[in-house]
Amino acid sequence: MGNILGSPCKIGTLEIKNRIVFESIGNALSELDGTVSQADIAFYAERAKGGVGLIMSEAISVDSVTGRANPRNLCIDDDAQIPGYQKLMEALRPYQCAFFVELYHPGRQGMSMFNGNRKMPAPSAIECQCVHEPVYEMSLEDIAYEIQKYVDGAVRCQKAGVDGVMIHGAHGYLVNQFLSPHTNHRTDAYGGSVENRARFALDIIRGIREACGPDYPIAIRISACEYLDYIGLPREEGITLELSKEYCKLFEAAGVDLIDVSAGIYETMNTAWEPAGFDQGWKAELAAGIRQVVQVPVVCTALIRDPAYAEELLETGVCDFVGSARAHLADPEWARKAIEGKGEPVRKCISCLNCMKGLMGGTGIHCAVNAQACNEVERCDLRRDGAGRKVAVIGGGAAGLEAARVLALRDFQVTLFEQRAELGGDMIYAAEPPKKDKILWYVQYQRDEMARLGVDVRLNTKATPEDVAALEPYAVLVAAGAEPLVPQSIPGIQGAQVCTAIDVLAGRRTLSGQQVVVIGAGMTGLETAEYLSSQGNQVSVYDLLPEVAAGEHFQNIIDVEKRLEHVPQHTGHRLVEITGEGCLFEDTAAGKEVKVPCDAVVLAMGMRPNQGIADQFRAFPNCQAIGTCVAYGNIACAVESGFLAAYQLD
Ligand SMILES: Cc1cc2nc3c(=O)[nH]c(=O)nc-3n(C[C@H](O)[C@H](O)[C@H](O)COP(=O)(O)O)c2cc1C
Ligand code: SF4
Structure with missing residues (x-):
């Protein structure tokens, strides 16, 4: 393996020591007033120590009054926050790792309850089908006000000694909302044509350039494709790669020094931070496409997990930097191990989204494979x-x-x-x-x-x-x-045609070409149903609860359900008895018995x-x-x- 990964590269006039970017990850670690906490410093220092060349901060609010992501979201809209960023930069200095602040406003994807219970501002009053928060269409005054907020945020970053800023133009947040025909239906100077939809971003870029001077590094993160087809809409109704190419040419001309290529919006969230169903590199073509039309360096975020694959992306000219968020959450030493190339085991992210579940659920980030992540202060003193x-x-x-x-x-x-x-x-x-x-x-x-x-x-x-x-x-x-839990009180549960999901997955029971009923529609039940279906069985799933996969993160449910469209799933069904012919259920809503003939019954009723x-x-x-x-x-x-x-x- 070559080692482009370990070689330096410039962003504008700033040299980055290697090609590895720790991408933005909302960690909900800030102080309640939006200032940098000790936990933030420890979180970023751990990854800097682990060898990354550039850290992109979490999405940091440029307007804590109308645009905070959560109560522990960093902010950059008050001079009182500057000392915190100075302290953070000092902590990173020993590692020669650059740090950019990601300037962010959630727009229609924000939560009203974190923003004074007000309606959320957006280019058009189109409610997000994921968060369902009340939205209003921004006036030209509102637009000018928010543009200035981004510029002021960048100026504060520069004062604090932060190495650069990245405008968050991705993932369906405010800048992205202006760029997208899906969310921007305006007919004034900020909507309609490509140039008009780009104007909000361009005004921010030009404003920062003017306020911070010609050398201050400015990056923009984009969702180069919104993948609206993931939710059954025509892809062209949103941002496509072709449209992004046009935007990126405009951004470059306006003075950005780096384009960070991501994808997806909240409504197509699985294409932004992917569940297990997506493979490494599946969207690398986006960065490759953008790199063809700009001269400035490009970061590729595409579920990059293997150091060898990261090197390949650089070698084949897909990008200038490889970006990953979760790779470094799961293993803060990913960069050092990748560059040294000594074969030291890398703890790869398994795409389980436990981190996102905690972030969205307000319980904080818990990485499934790294119990130290976001607990660096308390758990890194081994x-x-x-x-x-x-x-x-x-x-x-x-x-x-x-x-x-x-x-x-x-x-x-x-x-x-x-x-x-x-x-x-x-x-x-x-x-x-x-x-x-x-x-x-x-x-x-x-x-x-x-x-x-x-x-x-x-x-x-x-x-x-x-x-x-x-x-x-x-x-x-x-x-x-x-x-596995096997409730002995159910008549027939000891029958020869009954086994557990573990029996199936462990290969102790082989089923193919049969009618199979899976009892239990938790994730184990659904995934076992998928497995059985892939083995040529006719599968149906039954559960007593009123919903499938109760308590599971919604992205994982969407992921598995997309592959289970052909598998009937019945909730509100209590298993009464298993007989030689099949299963007897009580349909709890209808209050009647339902007989389901089958050859085999697979229990996924939980574990003891x-x-x-x-x-x-x-x-x-x-x-x-x-x-x-x-x-x-x-x-x-x-x-x-x-x-x-x-x-x-x-
Ligand atoms: C828990 C979590 C929080 C994230 N927070 C941000 C964020 O604040 N800003 C941002 O631009 N992207 C954010 N992302 C997206 C990541 O930067 C990255 O693009 C995405 O996770 C896909 O890359 P990965 O598979 O390498 O993590 C977040 C992702 C996760 C899982
Ligand atoms: S919680 Fe899961 S998805 Fe998130 S970083 Fe850890 S392993 Fe990856």
Whole structure:
């Protein structure tokens, strides 16, 4: 592999030490008054330390009165905020990493409740079909006012010593709304023609250029395609690559130094920050297309995960910089590892969107594979005080692997018992349905880490108290996982035609060419249905709850449902009995019984923690149960549980 990744490149007059951009990620870590917090500084410093050449900040509000993303959204509309940015820049200085502030206003995609319960401003009063917030059409005075807000924000950045600014013209926010024929129906100077729709962005660019001088780096982030076809509209009703090319030529002429190419708007959100169904590089053609029509450097964001793929994008002229947000959330050392190229395991983002779920749900960002992300202040002080003390970890699933990794990093001597023939636990099964194979990246990372860190892995070994006692351990962490829930009270549930989703995904039960009923429409049920369907079965799904995949992040549901259009799903159906002919349900809304003939029944009714196994080891010193054997949850919960137990062990 060559190493363009590690080579410098200029943005205007500013030299960036390498080609790796940590893309913007709203982290909801600011102080409540919108100033930079210690948590923000630690978050960015961790990625700078990890080797990225350029950090794009989270979307930072240029108008905290009408345009805040959430209560912990950084702002840049008051001089009192400047010292915070100065402190941040000081913290980054040792790493020679450039930092740009992304100037942002959400427009119609903002939440009224974070903005004085007012209507949200937009080029046209067209409600966003994702957030459904009240909107009003901006007057020419409103437009002039907001343009000045962007310019003032840039001036403050320059005063604070921030290396440059990036105008957020992507993802359906205010600047994007002006650019798009989908959201801009104006007939005045800011709507109608290409030039008019570009005017809002161009006025901002020119205003910043004039206020900050010829050398201050200005970038613009665009959604080079809004992919309206993803929601069944003609793609041409929104921004297409061809239209973006026209815009980018205008932006370049107006003085931008960098174009950062992204995609999607809230209504087509899965094309902006993608769920698991999207493959690495799927939208790289957008950056490649833009690069053909401009001279300024171009950043490509396209689900870039493999360092080798990133290098290939540079080598083949797709872009000048490779941008990723989640790659660096999942592994803050991605850049260093990629540039050094020594094959050190990279912890790749698995596109589960747990981070976005937390951000949108107001509970904060929790990365499924990196429990330190957005907890840098509290969780990045790994004490290397294990001093060779022995720890037994029982179970090599998500929690056990993470605990073993962190303990080994802390210089404990770790023995990991796994009863199966391979490490990974239920993650192996979770990776089986179509499009879920990214989970195996994480499994492989942990396997590699076990080898690299010298963990004594004992496969095919069901740990007994005697095995553990022989180690004379200082601590025992039990990560015994969970078992499928099989409610014995339902008549017929023990029938030969009944099995669990895990049986299917683990290959213990092979079904093909059959009529299959899946009981349970949680994500496991839906994904198992997809798997069974891909094996040539006629599948239908039933659940007692009134909605499918209750509690799951909506983007993941949309993702899987797009591939499940041919699979009937019935909610509000209580399983009453399983017979030789099929299933008997009660349709709870209609209050009547429904008979569904089938050849096989697959249960995806949830999991029950294996608490009993943990009880066998309670007598050992510092014994702790972790992961899904305590409370059933997703990979994120298990990883965090394993991390914390190992991190906090005294
Ligand atoms: C939790 C989360 C927050 C994000 N916040 C921002 C943001 O503030 N500004 C922005 O331009 N993009 C934001 N993005 C989009 C990312 O910068 C990036 O374009 C997207 O995640 C796809 O790239 P990736 O797969 O490398 O993460 C966010 C994405 C995620 C997942
Ligand atoms: S939470 Fe999931 S999608 Fe988000 S960065 Fe972590 S692994 Fe990637």
